[in-house]
Structures are given as C-alpha cells and as structure tokens.
Amino acid sequence: xxxxxxxxxxxxxxxxxxxxxxxxxxxxxxxxxxxxxxxxxxxxxxxxxxxxxxxxxxxxxxxxxxxxxxxxxxxxxxxxxxxxxxxxxxxxxxxxxxxxxxxxxxxxxxxxxxxxxxxxxxxxxxxxxxxxxxxxxxxxxxxxxxxxxxxxxxxxxxxxxxxxxxxxxxxxxxxxxxxxxxxxxxxxxxxxxxxxxxxxxxxxxxxxxxxxxxxxxxxxxxxxxxxxxxxxxxxxxxxxxxxxxxxxxxxxxxxxxxxxxxxxxxxxxxxxxxxxxxxxxxxxxxxxxxxxxxxxxxxxxxxxxxxxxxxxxxxxxxxxxxxxxxxxxxxxxxxxxxxxxxxxxxxxxxxxxxxxxxxxxxxxxxxxxxxxxxxxxxxxxxxxxxxxxxxxxxxxxxxxxxxxxxxxxxxxxxxxxxxxxxxxxxxxxx
Ligand code: ATP
Ligand code: MG
Numbered sequence: 175x176x177x178x179x180x181x182x183x184x185x186x187x188x189x190x191x192x193x194x195x196x197x198x199x200x201x202x203x204x205x206x207x208x209x210x211x212x213x214x215x216x217x218x219x220x221x222x223x224x225x226x227x228x229x230x231x232x233x234x235x236x237x238x239x240x241x242x243x244x245x246x247x248x249x250x251x252x253x254x255x256x257x258x259x260x261x262x263x264x265x266x267x268x269x270x271x272x273x274x275x276x277x278x279x280x281x282x283x284x285x286x287x288x289x290x291x292x293x294x295x296x297x298x299x300x301x302x303x304x305x306x307x308x309x310x311x312x313x314x315x316x317x318x319x320x321x322x323x324x325x326x327x328x329x330x331x332x333x334x335x336x337x338x339x340x341x342x343x344x345x346x347x348x349x350x351x352x353x354x355x356x357x358x359x360x361x362x363x364x365x366x367x368x369x370x371x372x373x374x375x376x377x378x379x380x381x382x383x384x385x386x387x388x389x390x391x392x393x394x395x396x397x398x399x400x401x402x403x404x405x406x407x408x409x410x411x412x413x414x415x416x417x418x419x420x421x422x423x424x425x426x427x428x429x430x431x432x433x434x435x436x437x438x439x440x441x442x443x444x445x446x447x448x449x450x451x452x453x454x455x456x457x458x459x460x461x462x463x464x465x466x467x468x469x470x471x472x473x474x475x476x477x478x479x480x481x482x483x484x485x486x487x488x489x490x491x492x493x494x495x496x497x498x499x500x501x502x503x504x505x506x507x508x509x510x511x512x513x514x515x516x517x518x519x520x521x522x523x524x525x526x527x528x529x530x531x532x533x534x535x536x537x538x539x540x541x542x543x544x545x546x547x548x549x550x551x552x553x554x555x556x557x558x559x560x561x562x563x564x565x566x567x568x569x570x571x572x573x574x575x576x577x578x579x580x581x582x583x584x585x586x587x588x589x590x591x592x593x594x595x596x597x598x599x600x601x602x603x604x
Pocket of ligand 2: 235
C-alpha cells in the first residue's frame, strides 16, 4: 500500500461537522458590515513580495521569517499574503478607489505565515478584515470598534476585553523610541536574545514580548502615552469619549504596540482569557502613512482583523448556537418503483416548500440501514416511500426525535403537511 499523504504542517481541513460554525461567523460578519455600509473586496492571495516588504516593514517577524515567498515561473518574487491590509491598499491605489473618494471595505480569507504551529496559531489561518480608507478619525476609529463589539454580541461571544492605545505620529514616536532605547540599553543584560535583536530594528515590539521573563524590564519602561504629540493626544481622548458614550468598556494599555511597522495613533486589541496564550482574537489600528508609502495619495486609514480560527474556537467553547446543517427530512426509498421516483418527489417538495431541507437516500440499502442513516443525519422526520405506497399514492411520515407514531399522508397533501416544518428542525447544535 502506498504511504498516506499528509496535509502541509500547520494547515488545517475544516470538516463538514465544523463548517457550520465558520458559516455562522461569516454570515453574521457579512450582515453586520452591510448594516454599517462596508462593502466586500475580493483580492488575490498572491502579491509581489515587494508589497509586503514596503508595507509591513523589514524588521518585523512577518517579513524577517514568516513569509511564504517564492519565485514564479517568470522569475518574479511573489508571496502568499500574510495579512490583508497591504493588498487592500494596493488594490485601492491600482484601481483608483481613493481618488476623491473614501472607502469602507471588508475582505475575508486565508493568510499564510510560517510560524511554529500550536493551538490557535497556524501556517494557513483565516482572517476577516475591515478597513476604512480616507477617514482621519477619531469618529471612524470608534465606529470600527463599535462594529466589532456588535459582532461579538451577535455571535453571542462574551468575556472579551478591549485594550486601546495610541502610538502617536511617526515624529512623536521617534522621540519616544529614542527614550525607550535609552532605557532598554541601560538594562541590556536583562533582555532576552529576541529583544536584543529588536533593539535596533523594532524596539517598540519589545514591549509586546511574549516572554514572561521580560515583564519586569517592560513594566519599568517609559510609556508612549506620556509622549504623544498634542493632536494625537486629543485624537485619543476623543476616541475614548466616544467609546464611553457608547458604553463600550475598555482598558488603556500603554504597552499595546502592534507587530507591524505601519501603525500610527489608534491601536486596539480584543483579548480573551479562554484560549490560553493565543489570546488576541481581533487586532487593529490606524495607518495614516501607509497609502502614501505604497505610492498612493496621502490618505489616512484604519482597520482591524479578526482570526477566524480563534473566534470559531470561542463559539465552540461558549457553546454558541449554530446552524448544524441537519436536514428536516430524510427520504427513504424502499423498492425499485420508489427509487425511480425518489429524486423527482424531492425536487417537487423543494419547489413547493422553499427552505425545506430534504436529504434523499442515495445508493440503495435495506430499509433498516436507510432508517439508520436517517437517524444519523439529524433529520426530524423520515419520509418513507415503498413500492406499495407508490401504488397507492401515499408516503409514510415517521418522527425520528419524538415518540409519536408514524402516519400516512397522500403524496399531493405532502407540501401542505411539510410547509410547517421548514426551518423548524433543531439546527442549533455544533
Ligand atoms: P499574535 O500576537 O497572536 O501573533 P499578530 O499581532 O501577529 O497576533 P495580526 O497580524 O494583527 O496578529 O492578526 C490579526 C489576528 O489574526 C490576530 O489577533 C489573531 O486572532 C489572528 N492570527 C494572527 N496570526 C495567526 C496565526 N498564525 N494563526 C491563527 N490566527 C492568527
Ligand atoms: Mg504574530
């Protein structure tokens, strides 16, 4: 026997029993975004490597060691997207969408990062990403956060904490960065290897270190919120006022920085305590310089991305109701006459009763084994058609989830009989 082929490490299959939760998340997200006037954008998974180098920054984990980069057959260096913002900005520029216009858009799909796979951290993972381009904020910053808060409510997810911070402007950050580096250099002996490496390239990222041994050094570091320029401080104060007014609780976390270079002013993160160390469910921030950096006009922008794997895990943990995809009816066909008309009967019932879910028995099998399949399908009722029933123009309805007995119904009375059933099956299991 030949060896079984395995999936690529860190890349998961979403199986039929799991896809309902994903669909639920994506449907609720789509509906919520539409209610705020955000429209979908669908983009290539592959972009020129240069795009990510220029946007995310050379000294980030992503660009330094996580990208899936290769030469295509024409010798061009291309990269599987590690995040969505760069591609969205590229698409807005190349399609002229920011020319005297503003955009509120969203996009969803797989991202690729060569990370160490563990629970909640994969090499192919999925994000839902929202961006508002052309808006200086802070009103839109608040709107984006309110939209994420509504999404958690709709999904029935609880226990998330919102952390917010401001990174100021590139100029004010440069001053802060100098003070931070001065402080960190004075304690260089206490820094781990990762942090020493970041000291030159991306010292702010040290504040975000996941190594508990770094906590003491980090907690004594100067705070970025004490070094904001006046406009950024006012922007941040107004954002907090808007969140207060909307009744969205938050924590100001001056050590919240983002992994990517391009952020300015507002940054935020939704954190959970339910998922162990992979605790960030959704992260976002403002990137006022990025569009110009990628060759577009100077346009302010802000966005966030949620990790679908982590949100789906929360939905499961918190036992959120989802559409389990069970049929309402399992159609069992006993005998050649019944088999001959089975598909036709199911089609006519679908015509007559929109939304009714019918699984037709395919591939024959004994009556007993068909009833077993009916039971396993999760259907509420079995609709049984045997040859003698075909001859008499009737079918048998057999409840599968209650003790009530079965009964015969005339075929032409079936649509009326089943109309009340559509959508009433227990679809609320994961
Ligand atoms: P982390 O600090 O967990 O590495 P990050 O700062 O790299 O996160 P972003 O690039 O901001 O994360 O991505 C937004 C969201 O995408 C994260 O909050 C998280 O939910 C999810 N995410 C990021 N990387 C992964 C991954 N490798 N596997 C699964 N989900 C991920
Ligand atoms: Mg990361």
